[in-house]
Amino acid sequence: MTKSIYEIENEITDEFSFFADWQDKYEYIIELGKKLKDFPEDKRTAENMVKGCQSSVWLVTERLNGSIVFKADSDSTIVKGLIALLIRVLSGKSSDEIVNAKLEFIDKIGLRQHLAQTRANGLAAMIKQMKMYAIGYKTKEQLN
C-alpha cells in the first residue's frame, strides 16, 4: 500500500529532526533537489512556468491510474529541493488528497518561518499551482 500524505509528511518531519542546524537542513534539501528526475526539456515553456518573485519554477502534471503525477524544476538549487519535498508528498496522490493536503510538515520542520518569504522563493505559488491542477482534474472527473 502506498503511504498517505500524512504519513509522508511525518516521515519528512522525522528526517529533519536529525539536523542540528539550518545549514544541514539546506544541504539535505539541496541533495533531494539534485535527485529530482530530469525535467523534459520541451516542457520548459512559459506556459508551464510558476512565477515567484526571485525564482522560476516549471511544473507539469500527468494523470496516472486515478492519481496525479508532478514533474518540476527550478533555476534555484534550494527551490528545486523544496519542489522535491512537495513532489514526494503530493505526487501520485488522488486529486482529493491533494486538494485537502494541509502540508503541515512545512511548519513543523521550521520551513515556513524560515521561508516566510514564500513570495520571494515561489513556494506559495507552487503549492497553489499544484492544488489548482488537482482541482482541475477533480472537476473534470465529476463532469465525466
Next chain:
Amino acid sequence: MTKSIYEIENEITDEFSFFADWQDKYEYIIELGKKLKDFPEDKRTAENMVKGCQSSVWLVTERLNGSIVFKADSDSTIVKGLIALLIRVLSGKSSDEIVNAKLEFIDKIGLRQHLAQTRANGLAAMIKQMKMYAIGYKTKEQLN
C-alpha cells in the same frame, strides 16, 4: 524722555511676574484689551485685516513726528489684549526701533510657549505686519 522698547518690555515682564497663574495673566491681558482705544469704524476693511487662522485683526498706522503709531482691533478678546501689549511696546517708536525689536517679553512672560499656536491666534502675523509697516516707512525715509 519716552521709554525705550527694551524698558517697556521689562516693565511688562515685571507686571506679569506678579500673577500666580495663567487665568490671572489672561484676565489682565483681557483688561488691557478693553482699555484699547476705539478702532475707527471706517478702517475695519479687508485691506487692513491681518489674517490669523482663527481670529481677525485690523491694523492701521500713522506717521507722527518721525515715529509710527499703531491702532488695532480684533474679534477675539484675548487677541485684542495681546495687541494692546504690542501697541504699548511698539507704538510711538521709530521705524528703526520697531524693525530691530526682539520682543523678548513674549518669551519671558511665558506667552510664546502658551501661544505657540501663533498661527491660530494670529500673533505672529500681527508682529510681522507691524514690522513690515516699519520697513515700509524706513525705505520711504531713505528714498527722501
Next chain:
Amino acid sequence: METALVKKIFDVDQVRKDFPILSREVNGKPLVYFDNAATSQKPLSVINALDNYYKTCNSNIHRGVYLISAEASEAYDKAKDKVKEFIGAKDSSEIIFTRGTTEAINLAAYSYGRQSVTEGDEVIISTMEHHSNIVPWQVLCDEKKAKLKIIPITDSGEIIMDEYKKMLNEKVKLVSICHISNSIGTINPVKEIIKLAHEKNIPILVDGAQAVHHTKVDVQSLDADFYAFSAHKMYGPMGIGVLYGKAELLEQMPPYQTGGDMISSVSFEKTDYNEIPMKFEAGTPNVEGAIGLTEAIDYINSIGRDQIHEHEKEILEYATEEIEQIESVKIIGTARNKTGSLSFIVEGLSALDIGIMLDTFGVAVRTGHHCTEPLMRRFKIPGTVRASFAMYNTKEEIDVFTSALRKSINILK
C-alpha cells in the same frame, strides 16, 4: 475576539491606566484631553509595539530572504488580516494601507474617479463633509467638467434623505459621505444611504475616520464600495490609514502612486503592475505603522466596541446635559443619533478665546471650523468649540470641563 455572550465590564479607571499621557499635567492641572476627533491618545501596548518592532525585527519586507525581513513581512500581512476582520471585509487583498483618510480619499478620487467620471457627470457629497472629503472631489469635478452636488442638512445637522433621493440619477457616478461627522457628531444612516445609491447602481465611498473606533463597522453588511479611515484617530500611530475597496472595483482601477512594491516588472518600454492590494502601495510599506495599527485593533477588541460605544454615549449625553445649563451656550448639531463630538458656541464670545481659557484649566478642546468650513457656513458661524471624546474620558473630566467653561466665560465677559 469579542464575544457576544459574556458581557464585559467596562472599567474606565482601568482603561485610563493603559494611556501614559493621561497622567500628564498641563499648567499644573491634570490634562483633560477632549480633542480626540483630531487625534486620539495611544495605549501603552501600541507604543510598546513600535518600540519592540524597531528593537527586534525592523526591516524592509516582501523581497528580503532573511529572517528578520520574514518576521516583518509576516507582521505586515497579519495587519492586513487584522484590519480585514476589524471592518468585516471579505478578503485582505481589499485592504490598502495609505497614510491616512485624506490619502485614501485622494487615491479613490484619482484612480476610481478619473476612470469613471466624465463631462456632465455628477458626484454627491453632503454639507457636513471634512475638507478631505470635499476638495479631492472638487478637483476631480473641475478637471472632468463634472458637477459636485451637495446634500443639504437640517438645522439639527442631519442629512435630508428626501433631498438625497431626488439627487440620485443616472448622471451620478459616485456618492461620498462621512459615516460620522467630526464636527457635530451626527451618525449618518449610511446603510440606508448606500442602499438608495445602489438601487441606481451608484457606488459609495464612506469616510469612516470618525466611525471605526466609536461603533462597530461591517463593510460587507453596509455594502460599502469604499471605506476610508486613519489609524491615529483610533488609538494607533500616525502615518498610516486604510482604504478598503471591493476587490472587483480595485482590480479594475489604475494605480495611483508608482514605484517600489506596486510593480511586478519594469522595463523602459513597459511596466506591469502587481496584484491588489500591492498595486496601490508604492514605495517602502510603513511596517511600523501596520504593527501599531494591529495593536490598536487588538486593544479596541480587548475592551469591546459595544462597551466603548455605550460608555462614550453616556459621556456625550452627560456633557450635553451639563453644558446646556450654562447661559449663552448653544449646541451646534443636535441630531438624534450622535457620538464622539460635542460642538457649541458661546454667544458673544469667540471660540478661540474659550479654547485658550480652557487650556489654562488643563482642558484641551479644539476651536475653529474643524476642517468643515461649508458646514460652519450652513450654521452661519465662523467656528465652534468642540469637545470630542474617547473611551478613556470620564464624567469627572466633564465636570472639570463644565466648571472651567463657566469660569472661562466669566473671565472673558
Next chain:
Amino acid sequence: METALVKKIFDVDQVRKDFPILSREVNGKPLVYFDNAATSQKPLSVINALDNYYKTCNSNIHRGVYLISAEASEAYDKAKDKVKEFIGAKDSSEIIFTRGTTEAINLAAYSYGRQSVTEGDEVIISTMEHHSNIVPWQVLCDEKKAKLKIIPITDSGEIIMDEYKKMLNEKVKLVSICHISNSIGTINPVKEIIKLAHEKNIPILVDGAQAVHHTKVDVQSLDADFYAFSAHKMYGPMGIGVLYGKAELLEQMPPYQTGGDMISSVSFEKTDYNEIPMKFEAGTPNVEGAIGLTEAIDYINSIGRDQIHEHEKEILEYATEEIEQIESVKIIGTARNKTGSLSFIVEGLSALDIGIMLDTFGVAVRTGHHCTEPLMRRFKIPGTVRASFAMYNTKEEIDVFTSALRKSINILK
C-alpha cells in the same frame, strides 16, 4: 553641529551600542545586517523619541490652541528647520514632508511634471534608476505623449557623460537622476550633471534616497531644483520622507493631494490653498515621523557625516577586496566613486540561494533586482546579491560574511 576643526574619533563599537537590534541573534548567530540600502536600523535615541512623543505630547498640530498641541507643533516645525540645515536649503518652507522618496518623486511628477511637460517633450533619467524614479516618469510621459530618454552607463556602472550632454536639448523638460545607486553604489557626479542641465535651463530632481546618510549633501551648492529622500534609510522611522524644492518652483506648482492642512479656505464654490510647504501636505501631518527624523539627523550629526563617510568607504573597500578573492564571485558595478552598496553574482548559482544560505549564518543581504530591473538587464543578469552598509558595520562582520559566503557556495555547488 559638526565642527571642521576638531576631528571626532569614530568608534564603531560605541556606535553599535546605540542600536538595540544589533545585539539580536538570528539562527543562533549574531545578526549581521547588510541590508541597509533597503532600510537602516534605528538608534535608541530615535526609538525613545517616538516613545516619548506618544507618552507626553501627542496631538494634532497647527490649529490646536492648547499646550500639548503647541508642543507638538513646535516639534514639527523644528523638524523642518532641522531638515533645512541638514541638506543646506535656503528656507524651511522648501521642505515638504512626504511618506518617503517614492511619494516625493510622485508628487514632483504629478505637480511639476503635469504642469511643464507636454506632447513631444522629453524627460531624462538614467539606466541605474530605482523603479520609483522610473515609473512615475513613464506614467507622466505616457499621459502627455512625451518621451522618456535613458542615459546609458558604462560596464563599470557609470553614467556616460558625453551621451548625457548630447541628450540635453530644448525638448527636455526635466532630468531626474539618483545621487547614489542603491544597487551598485555608484556616486554620480550630480553637481556636474546639474550644471550641464542648467546651462540649457532644464531643472533637475535628484533622488537622494541613498545619499543623505552616506555623504554630505548641500542642495544649494549642488543647485538641485528638487531633492528627495526617505527617513527610514537614514536611521529615522518609516512613513516619512522629504521632497525639497526651490521655493520659486514650489510656489508655482499646483497642489498634489488635497484636504486637511493644505487648505486656506474651502467653500463648495471655491477652495484656496495654503502657502508652501503646507500646500503640499494634505491630511494630518505625521508628527511622530517628523520627531523621529529630527532625532535621526541629530544622531548623524553627533557622529559626523565625514566620519561616517570615511568609515563606510573603508568597509566597502575591505569587503570588495575580500570577496574578489572568492572564486566565481563577480562584482557588478565597479565605478571609481562608490559607497554604500556592494553587488555581486556567483557564477552558476542563483542569488536567491546565496541569500537564503547566508541567512543561516545570520547574515542579512538582499537578493534580486533591487527595484532596478532595467539596470539588471543592462548587465544581462536577473539579479545580484547585495551587501549594503551603514555606519555601524564592522570589518569583523565582513569577515563573518565572507566566510559564510565561502561556506554557502560550497554547500550550493
